[in-house]
Amino acid sequence: MKSEEFVKSYAVERHGTASLKWDALGVRFGDPDLTAMWVADMEFKVPEVVQEALHERVDHGVFGYTMAPDSYYEAFINWQKKHHDTVVEKDWIRFSPGVVASFYNCVNAFTKEGDGVIIQSPVYYPMHNAAIDTHRKLVRSELKRIDGRYYMDLEDFEAKIVSESVKLFILCSPHNPAGRIWSEEELDQVLSICAKHDVLVVSDEIHQDILLGGRKFVSSLSVNNGAYHKNLIVLTAPSKTFNLACLLNSNVIIPDPELRAEYDLRMKAFNQVELSILGIVAAEAAYKGGEDWLEGLLDTIESNFNYLKTELTTKFPKVVVTELEATYLMWIDLTAYVKPEDTKDFIQNKCHLAIDFGEWFSDACKGFVRLNMATDPKYVKFAADQITRELAKLESE
Ligand SMILES: Cc1ncc(COP(=O)(O)O)c(C=O)c1O
Incomplete structure (x- = not known):
């Protein structure tokens, strides 16, 4: 399956579904209106075969x-x-x-x-x-x-x-x-x-x-x-x-x-x-029965990654994007443009994004950000627009 069909068939709104990623933004990041690109789960429904198997089990009605x-x-x-x-x-x-x-x-x-x-x-x-x-x-x-x-x-x-x-x-x-x-x-x-x-x-x-x-x-x-x-x-x-x-x-x-x-x-x-x-x-x-679905997911992750990488590195060549061989978690070094101590303010208050910060993974990585690419491309486009607009402002200061 190709990305376009995958996104059309499976992308889903998650606000108001007791989602840690979306509904805990206020508690975790202090701002419920951020766009969530942090924790590693996805804005996609599971394959139909999985939903059907679950429905069948639920209809049996016993959970012993x-x-x-x-x-x-x-x-x-x-x-x-x-x-x-x-x-x-x-x-x-x-x-x-x-x-x-x-x-x-x-x-x-x-x-x-x-x-x-x-x-x-x-x-x-x-x-x-x-x-x-x-x-x-x-x-x-x-x-x-x-x-x-x-x-x-x-x-x-x-x-x-x-x-x-x-x-x-x-x-x-x-x-x-x-x-x-x-x-x-x-x-x-x-x-x-x-x-x-x-x-x-x-x-x-x-x-x-x-x-x-x-x-x-x-x-x-x-x-x-x-x-x-x-x-x-x-x-x-x-x-x-x-x-x-x-x-x-x-x-x-x-x-x-x-x-x-x-x-x-x-x-x-x-x-x-x-x-x-x-x-x-x-x-x-x-x-x-999940293989075809997985193919669509991988195509989507790849196209999201390539889009954001191209947007960032063609406009700001000193942004370092680590190649994504595996996982759906894009690792970006913004330190050539954003002071490490300003990264949180830049990402949350300027770009309105919730992401994983580099220092969560290593003290040496303050100023790096991790963005989740297993998501609807509309959020990736939003992130690209926000980050490039705000980097441009920093450059012109
Ligand atoms: C490397 C790694 N291990 C484990 C997990 C989480 O595993 P679980 O939800 O099964 O505890 C994650 C989630 O992002 C992960 O990236």
Whole structure:
């Protein structure tokens, strides 16, 4: 499906629907009238097959305790194989209400207070919080930025693992907000460092399906023919791909039997959560019948990204836009034009936008902004008009 048809069929108004992104603007940003381009969900209805499956379940009218049926496992395993050439076995799969909940669970289960937890910043801020909130030592290995593209700093990463007694690594793959799909070679290098120092890897692969320009994703599960399974927990979910975040269903994949047994044992102490029946129903339907919809979504993200990038960089060539290999989160460095300390005033009071600010992801990124491209192009056009108009005013001052 092409973007035009996708937007016509699925774009939807969200004000007044108890949407965190739109209805919490007053509480979160102090201004309910901003245009919301922050949190990572979308202004698009789910595929029809998902709505139909949910309707059918709702019409049955019973929401008692549930179990994942074989058909769910089959749909999920087929999706991983077909889309990512990743082999997953049924026994390896556990469930969790969300990926954030899972990396908190893993930190709680496999480390103790004071242990080092390493992340590669700038990175999704709940990964920072998973260490801070649990009184672990947050260890940041900053990614290197070369011509707007981000790379792992493996020397720094290994040195910090050793000097900071790191026990667990939360890997963001693909990376939010750096937009990178890590190559198999990069993953091989970082995973082998973790194996060498006995660091448990929690690989957050929630953005694995949002791949732009026909690019391919490599799961940590497949790297070097599964060489790193011993110390590996992979987190995936249909929630970013199909806009299902609040149906509270995600997958935890643990291929190593010993690690899995340990996970099951430790999780008993603090994770007594039932499965979300509607989450399971929606995910299965999406994995089985959501491909055409996903094609339309990807075409829309790509055209939104290209539009905003062209508008910004042709008019203001010193704006640095990081290429979007994956995710729908556009990462922009405005520091050549806007003083970092003025960015909030510029974005909110001048441009009337609600976005994610760079310093949420790394102290080093004040003056960067993250904009959500999984949205109706009318909002992207609004953002382009606002930002270019206000940058022009700054230039003429
Ligand atoms: C890298 C990453 N992990 C996890 C999440 C959220 O996952 P969940 O809603 O399943 O907790 C997001 C949402 O933006 C994300 O970008």
